[in-house]
Amino acid sequence: MTATDPTAHLTAEQIEELGRELDAIRDEVIAGRGEKDAAYIRKVISAQRKLELVSRGVLLFSIFPPAWLIGTAGLSVAKIMDNMEIGHNILHGQWDWMRDPKIHSTTWEWDHVSPSEQWKHSHNELHHTYTNVIGKDNDLGYGIMRVDEDQRWHPFHLGQPLWNFLNACFFEYGIAAYDLELGRNLSKRRRKNPEFRARAKAVGRKIRKQVLKDYVIHPLLSGPSFLPTLAATFTANLVRNIWTHSVIMCGHFPEGVQVFERRSIKGETRGQWYLRQMMGSANISGSKAMHFMTGNLSHQIEHHLFPDLPSNRYAEVAVKVRALFDKYELEYVTGPLPKQVFSAWHKVFRLSLPNKKPKVKTPDRERELVAA
Amino acid sequence: MTSTALRSRAWKLLEMVTTPLLPSDYLDLVSPLRAGADLRGRIEAVHPETDDAATIVIRPGRGWRGHTAGQYVRIGVDVDGVRLWRAYSLTSPTNRQDGRVTITVKAIPDGKVSNHLVRTAKPGTLIQLDQPTGDFVLPQVKPAKVLYLTAGSGITPVMGMLRDIEFDDAVMVHCAPQPHDVIFRSELHDLVADKKLRLTEVHTDTDGMLDIARLDELVPDWAERETWACGPAGLLDAAEEHWAAHGVRERLHTERFRPGIVVTGDGGEVTFSATGKTVDADGATPLLDIGEEAGVLMPSGCRMGICFGCVTPLKAGAVRDLRTGEITEAEPGVLIQTCVSAAAGPCDIER
Ligand code: FES
Numbered sequence: 199m200t201a202t203d204p205t206a207h208l209t210a211e212q213i214e215e216l217g218r219e220l221d222a223i224r225d226e227v228i229a230g231r232g233e234k235d236a237a238y239i240r241k242v243i244s245a246q247r248k249l250e251l252v253s254r255g256v257l258l259f260s261i262f263p264p265a266w267l268i269g270t271a272g273l274s275v276a277k278i279m280d281n282m283e284i285g286h287n288i289l290h291g292q293w294d295w296m297r298d299p300k301i302h303s304t305t306w307e308w309d310h311v312s313p314s315e316q317w318k319h320s321h322n323e324l325h326h327t328y329t330n331v332i333g334k335d336n337d338l339g340y341g342i343m344r345v346d347e348d349q350r351w352h353p354f355h356l357g358q359p360l361w362n363f364l365n366a367c368f369f370e371y372g373i374a375a376y377d378l379e380l381g382r383n384l385s386k387r388r389r390k391n392p393e394f395r396a397r398a399k400a401v402g403r404k405i406r407k408q409v410l411k412d413y414v415i416h417p418l419l420s421g422p423s424f425l426p427t428l429a430a431t432f433t434a435n436l437v438r439n440i441w442t443h444s445v446i447m448c449g450h451f452p453e454g455v456q457v458f459e460r461r462s463i464k465g466e467t468r469g470q471w472y473l474r475q476m477m478g479s480a481n482i483s484g485s486k487a488m489h490f491m492t493g494n495l496s497h498q499i500e501h502h503l504f505p506d507l508p509s510n511r512y513a514e515v516a517v518k519v520r521a522l523f524d525k526y527e528l529e530y531v532t533g534p535l536p537k538q539v540f541s542a543w544h545k546v547f548r549l550s551l552p553n554k555k556p557k558v559k560t561p562d563r564e565r566e567l568v569a570a
Numbered sequence: 571m572t573s574t575a576l577r578s579r580a581w582k583l584l585e586m587v588t589t590p591l592l593p594s595d596y597l598d599l600v601s602p603l604r605a606g607a608d609l610r611g612r613i614e615a616v617h618p619e620t621d622d623a624a625t626i627v628i629r630p631g632r633g634w635r636g637h638t639a640g641q642y643v644r645i646g647v648d649v650d651g652v653r654l655w656r657a658y659s660l661t662s663p664t665n666r667q668d669g670r671v672t673i674t675v676k677a678i679p680d681g682k683v684s685n686h687l688v689r690t691a692k693p694g695t696l697i698q699l700d701q702p703t704g705d706f707v708l709p710q711v712k713p714a715k716v717l718y719l720t721a722g723s724g725i726t727p728v729m730g731m732l733r734d735i736e737f738d739d740a741v742m743v744h745c746a747p748q749p750h751d752v753i754f755r756s757e758l759h760d761l762v763a764d765k766k767l768r769l770t771e772v773h774t775d776t777d778g779m780l781d782i783a784r785l786d787e788l789v790p791d792w793a794e795r796e797t798w799a800c801g802p803a804g805l806l807d808a809a810e811e812h813w814a815a816h817g818v819r820e821r822l823h824t825e826r827f828r829p830g831i832v833v834t835g836d837g838g839e840v841t842f843s844a845t846g847k848t849v850d851a852d853g854a855t856p857l858l859d860i861g862e863e864a865g866v867l868m869p870s871g872c873r874m875g876i877c878f879g880c881v882t883p884l885k886a887g888a889v890r891d892l893r894t895g896e897i898t899e900a901e902p903g904v905l906i907q908t909c910v911s912a913a914a915g916p917c918d919i920e921r
Contacts, residue, residue: 224893225893225894228894228896229894231650231651232651233648233651235651236651236652247595248599251596290878291878291881294878294881295651295652296651296653297653297654297903298648300595302905303878307590318879319879322871322876323871323872323877323879326872326877327871327874327877404590407586407589410586410589411587411588411589415587416587471874505876506875506878
């Protein structure tokens with residue numbers, strides 16, 4: 199947390215007005231949702247499937263280096279599409295309005311070792327409700343890192359650059375462990391909890407299926423190309439993991455992003471909730487292709503304000519949201535990917551060392567509201 | 571090993587290759603109408619019948635089991651990106667050689683699906699299909715004399731019958747506002763010219779609504795005829811009373827379109843059908859709260875409409891989205907977020 203609250207200049211009434219303006223943006227998109235949007239997600243899904251099919255086909259001949267390269271690149275992109283623009287967004291219910299049972303948050307399963315159901319709970323429910331609230335939102339450092347001056351330092355944090363790097367390489371496993379709250383649940387008593395066991399089993403099943411598919415069946419199908427195909431699928435998973443980890447780090451870790459105290463969200467109004475999402479998220483700037491490959495999480499701020507609006511609409515929403523940031527004199531944290539990744543990593547390194555606890559003065563808006 | 575067992579083994583193996591997707595997710599890309607796929611159809615042509623009615627020619631998928639004349643089919647169509655399901659009578663004969671079937675749709679005012687099908691549906695579009703169903707059908711043994719009593723689009727199931735089987739003595743009384751509103755008019759007149767049908771058209775704009783008592787004069791031997799009636803509720807109610815009053819109720823077969831009209835209002839009685847609880851709800855309290863207060867186990871998460879952790883099937887009735895005011899009516903497969911929905915009239919939540 200920076201020493202001054204960047205929202206201190208706003209009155210309680212202004213914040214509620216801001217909330218109403220954001221609601222209006224949301225309503226407008228919902229009223230305009232239609233055939234074009236539906237066609238978009240269908241096209242993306244079908245393109246992803248074709249790309250994956252072709253890439254896996256090419257990898258059957260991965261003994262030839264050009265085939266290996268093309269197949270690996272294609273499969274990496276296909277896996278990124280599956281997780282980001284398709285999986286993440288469908289699981290947010292962004293496409294539930296189509297009433298297509300095959301493209302629905304309740305039925306979708308993704309190419310990821312964390313089962314959809316578990317991820318929806320920890321991500322949609324906990325992270326999106328308690329965004330950046332210390333002690334409530336475990337996405338802040340995933341429970342293994344310290345990402346804010348206000349968090350208590352522990353010698354364990356000296357190693358956090360390394361933890362973060364390893365987490366990036368095996369990100370999907372990290373997420374699965376995180377969704378399982380593995381750290382907390384490993385105690386003897388909790389391990390026996392039947393609910394935890396059922397969830398752990400579900401993760402085990404997904405891991406087994408994915409490992410079988412990527413590291414046994416497809417290599418076997420490739421015959422003499424067994425080893426190159428194994429290397430290719432491993433590489434594709436690695437590329438996908440590092441890419442998604444980088445994108446996700448850019449969402450809440452870069453410098454300038456605020457975190458919040460547990461008590462600050464007590465009795466939070468709709469306007470205040472919106473404001474917290476605005477101050478707690480950061481964007482990535484770039485080309486259309488860039489936005490697509492991040493699953494439009496490059497529009498993290500817009501996504502956090504409206505997690506259930508179709509991702510293809512975030513770009514147009516961003517223009518309006520940014521105008522509101524200007525109007526209310528708030529900082530819109532954004533930048534190109536390399537800069538944001540660097541900024542996030544910089545923080546990881548910086549906070550691996552202890553610091554003095556900063557003093558922050560937050561305005562008491564409850565009193566203001568009563569006075570108003 | 572039997573060949574089915576072998577096939578299911580092979581399929582299991584394929585599933586391992588495609589996990590977490592299914593092999594059918596890939597096959598659907600190239601062959602959505604194949605045997606074994608979810609039942610779908612492809613619109614192959616749209617022929618206008620009147621100003622506001624059109625016949626849709628559909629090639630059903632390989633899993634189609636065929637229909638009996640008079641039956642209807644539920645179809646799922648994407649209108650403005652939203653999948654909506656409606657039932658329409660099949661109007662094609664059962665022995666059509668090219669394997670296609672037709673439905674004939676009349677655009678009703680504000681009817682999302684009917685207007686879409688009549689005015690904007692394009693050949694090539696995929697739609698979802700259910701197997702045909704309905705017991706408004708002809709008997710195995712041909713009755714000697716039949717009467718068809720129809721109004722408006724109520725003629726569609728009967729047209730399916732007329733095209734399928736010829737009777738020695740068939741009479742039809744059909745009501746429509748004006749001559750040009752009579753769907754299939756020229757085909758009907760051809761049947762009349764061939765002496766296969768006797769037809770009375772009642773043009774309600776000039777003749778007024780059909781008074782069921784006039785049947786005596788239009789079809790003097792109506793009571794001896796096996797009758798199939800389809801049209802608006804008013805006509806069918808009157809017919810049922812009339813036939814019953816003359817002690818020949820068993821000769822009358824009726825088909826009602828749109829059975830339940832959803833009444834929307836502010837609040838209403840909420841039924842939690844899985845638990846068997848019924849409570850009164852106002853129009854402002856989220857159904858999640860209503861359910862919890864009534865002791866129903868309701869899944870929930872953020873309680874503010876963002877996590878989709880509370881979605882639950884809406885089995886009947888209508889709800890209002892508390893954020894946008896939008897009304898959602900029950901249809902098969904419709905799920906609602908209980909934390910941001912309130913009762914808009916009586917409704918049934920599957921919890
Ligand atoms: S509880 Fe989160 S959307 Fe309803």
